Amino acid sequence: MQDQLTALLAKAQAELATLKQRPEFEAAKARYVGPNGELTALMKQMGSVPKEQKPVIGKLINETKGQLQTLLDAALRQIETAELQAQLGPAIDPTLPSPDSGAGTSHPLTLVREEMCRILRKVGFTVVEGPEVETEYYCFDALNTPADHPARDAQDTFYFPDSAKFGNVSKKNHHEKYLLRTHTSSVQIRTMLKGKPPIRIVSPGRVYRRDTSDATHSANFHQLECLYVDKNVTVRDLKALLDYIFASLLGKDTKTRFRPHYFGYTEPSFEVDLSAKHLPKVNKEWIEIGGCGMVDPTVFEGVGYDSTVWSGYAFGMGLERLAMLLYGIDDIRYFYQNDVRFLKQFA
Amino acid sequence: MKISLKWLKSYVQLDASVDEICRAITFLGFEVEQVIRTGAPQLENVFVGEILTRAKHPNADKLSVCTVDVGSAGGVKTIVCGAPNCDAGNRVPVALPGAVLPGDFTIKQAKVRGQLSDGMMCSAKELTISDEAAGLLVLSGSPALGTPINAVLPAGDVVFDIEVTPNRPDCLSHLGIARELSAWFKQDLNYPEVTFTPNAADPAPREDLLKSVRVEAEHDCPLYTATVITGVKIGPSPSWMQERLKAVGLRPINNVVDISNFVLLEYGQPTHAFDAKKIGGQEIIVRHAIDGEKIVTLDGKERVLNSHMLVIADATKPLVVAGVMGGENSGVDDSTTDLVLESAYFRRQSIRTTSRKLVLSSDSSYRYERGVDPHSLEEATHRALDLILEIAGGKVAGQTLRIGADVPWQREILVTPGFINEKIGFEIPEADIRAALESLELSIVREEPTPERGPAMTVSIPSWRDDLDRPIDLVEEVLRVYGTERIPVSVVQAPGLVGDDDPIVLFNRKVTDQLVGQRFHECVNYTLRPQKELQAWASPTAVAELALANPFVEDQSHLRSSLIPGLLETLKLNQSRGVSVSRLFETGRVFVERDGANFECVAVAFVIAENPADRSWLKREATDFYAAKSLATLLASAAGVDLSRQQLQPVTQAHRGWQEGQAAVAGEMQNGWFAALGLVDLAMVKSLGLEGKVHAGVFAILPEKLAAGGAHRRYQPFSLFPAALRDIALVVDQTVLASEVQKTLAKLARAATGNAFSLETIEVFDVYQGTGLAEGKKSLGFSLVFRSSERTLTDDEVNVAFQKVQDELAKTTPYQIRK
Incomplete structure (x- = not known):
């Protein structure tokens, strides 16, 4: 179990960092922490864990869950930043003139x-x-x-x-x-x-x-x-x-x-x-x-x-x-x- | 009018400098337009000298070296000279070192081509006494050597060109101006001595000279006098008289004509001399001309007269255009021996009409038009007779014939020093008031004390001061002589504002601020426009109604009905000068014809031009009708008109100047205002030579509709519950206006909601035509916002209402709901 959790975390770390689009992210998020996700599947195995190991494994699962959430948050922030960036045009040249006419004038x-x-x-x-x-x-x-x-x-x-x-x-x-x-x-x-x-x-x-x-x-x-x-x-x-x-x-x-x-x-x-x-x-x-x-x-x-x-x-x-x-x-x-x-x- | 200083000095002692005299004339109320100096100026260190010897300059072919004796002024000098006539024996003006010749030219001892020269011998031009520059001025009459040159040369004169205001015809003469200056400088005025005295016992003139004088137009000629002088000898007038006439720009003719002119300029009183031989039938008739009657005036031009013009005629023909100009046929010439001297008083309006009609003005008509003093007529006549007898000889033959009467003159004004000081706001001492009045020959004939305002002075007004009639008129006289420069300085006494500025002013300020803020340039164009331009913008009736009766030039013949043509002209001017221009506006009055009457409106208009030749590194969207609509709405709101609540109609052919299908109008003066906006007629813009499209807008309103201040505003409560949105698209004919559909839809929506809740807003959010729609149809998408002020609406109740709207639409309108 412990190895599985470590492997899951390593896989998430590698994959989430590469995500660029929000749909990819949503899919990945579901795959890891969604109801049918890998972490959820591991948590369901808790029942078969020997009683004396339960506290340790439980703690480990919670830690993994927290770490996954951090990774997800980071990935989302990265995507949001990229999305905002995508709204921008090329950098301006402040020395170019405005194409709009200059100030109006009174006679x-x-x-x-x-x-x-x-x-x-x-x-x-x-x-x-x-x-x-x-x-x-x-x-x-x-x-x-x-x-x-x-x-x-x-x-x-x-x-x-x-x-x-x-x-x-x-x-x-x-x-x-x-x-x-x-x-x-x-x-x-x-x-x-x-x-x-x-x-x-x-x-x-x-x-x-x-x-x-x-x-x-x-x-x-x-x-x-x-x-x-x-x-x-x-x-x-x-x-x-x-x-x-x-x-x-x-x-x-x-x-x-x-x-x-x-x-x-x-x-x-x-x-x-x-x-x-x-x-x-x-x-x-x-x-x-x-x-x-x-x-x-x-x-x-x-x-x-x-x-x-x-x-x-x-x-x-x-x-x-x-x-x-x-x-x-x-x-x-x-x-x-x-x-x-x-x-x-x-x- | 030209006034000679020398001439003035024969009536009043004037020791002041020319600048001071100029200032005096100015502050007495006469503008000095020009000061002309004639003759030799005052010259120091220029003396009479005689050339003793003349030798060729060793180093210059055209120069001579002369010895010149200037006598007491310094003995014999050596002077280098370039003049051809520097011959020994000539007495000439010699400028010695230190002399300053006109043009600020200082004479110094100098070497000329290696030869020392002790001064300069002068030509007439160098002394500015004539244009003669060919040689030295050779002085005649052997003046003594060493005499200062001014003692030998004729003294120069100073001529003032003065503008006399229409109220002061008495000052169209040297005596008049001398009287004013005598008051200013506190000097006596010396009238010319007039010696002629008529003898009541004299018989009538001989019938072979002058049989009768008849005045047939008493209204236009209230007084006419004719005096016969026999045995005169015509010749040149004396040089002193010629000099004076020439100084003021008159050409000497002969002694009799010159005397007439001299007296005119001395007294301001016109006289006219006839050759008695040339008076047909020896009769003088003062009458109106016959329509079409002709006369050749002294300037050699034939004049066609009409029955409003006064002439002096003999038995058969007009001799003189009365008061304006004599005829060629009756004037004095070298063979004249017997004269008839006319002095008359003509009504000023009559002379003015004639002079204007004939486009003929003379010194005489100018004075008659402004008013000649009939009471001074006799004295001036006697002065002329004195001069004729003295200069041309002859004698007065018989009584002066006199037709009409000189109504005796008497006028008195009662004034107090208190009144004068109240009006001017400061104190002029009583003694100064007296002195000022008396110096203008406004004599104080009686005085009575008053309790507060000083003595009540009865001031006698001389006949030549017809302009003085009321106490206030004397205030000006006193202030003039006292000096307007002595009005004390003080601070403006200002109470609070009593009112607000005119609504027109407030409107103009508001729209100007708004348009300047929207990057428009304000223009100012002429109100008067050419007919052709107006025809492009107004109906034929309006063009006819807006025409002036008397335009000055053809292209300014009509009042403008719109500000836009002027702005298009401005666009054109800038484009043709290669100046990039797009957004212009103007505020001003326009004139709108309605039902046969014109209405003056306050207006504002703008244009937005898109010249394809204007390039930019960054492309902006083209302007369109809706941009113009937004601006027009803004302008209308400055006048309290909410254009968004008004029905805008597409323009028709009747709305000249606009492009059909691309422009709209509203108001149409039904409520005293109109708006028009959109694309300016493409063909017209092209025909004006303008590049590209022009969008424009105008808003005009009757000034009386611009109420001061807006309506009182009251707060309207608004709902804080959420809104329910429903969209609907309707397919309608392309020609149907969105506003119509919206109005119907809104009405149905309100009916559907009843009192349960309300339709808050309804907006067009989409307009579509093309694929999926039948030919000639368009789809309008509306967004409806429902809201209750009391609760959150349920979907069900909104759906029920919305369904009702759709059912009603299907039942009662031709609009189809687009699925």
């Missing part, structure tokens, strides 16, 4: 717009939107632009035929024409008519001018405007806002200055110049960046605000111009060509 105009909105939100401005198709009232009349003003000419502004209908752009007067807004100031009017002061908004958006396209002009471009209406708003507050915006966007070395100017919807009105010589491709001391002023009382009266109670300022600028300045881009058309080599530079 530089989006980046600048969002950065400006972020800066303005910090000082209480919320972002509003309005329709790009507008009417003469919201784009011109309400902004104190006289009926014969050149900006309203069909030469400068895109109009729609009298018969055109826009289901979700409201008209103020039945007979007025639809047009493509020439500035985002129309959003100020819609906001003031809809709400009540105090108002603190920024309206970025697309605007249209009937103009030749070249390195600095584009058939549509983007503006960003701020409007603040409250009691006792002053020119000094306006200057403080612009100083804050441009120092935040372009760095502390940036300076602004106001030059008196004329706009129909503000009084007094100013053009804003920037001094930011640390930016790329800036070779002038002062660069014009936008227009601003104190909301004209006529505009307030037009939207039903008492101009002796309410005061406010407005500021507007071109986003392309700002992006060009910020990144040192010298042709506005690059924004609209979307050459991926261009788009990838700003993320």
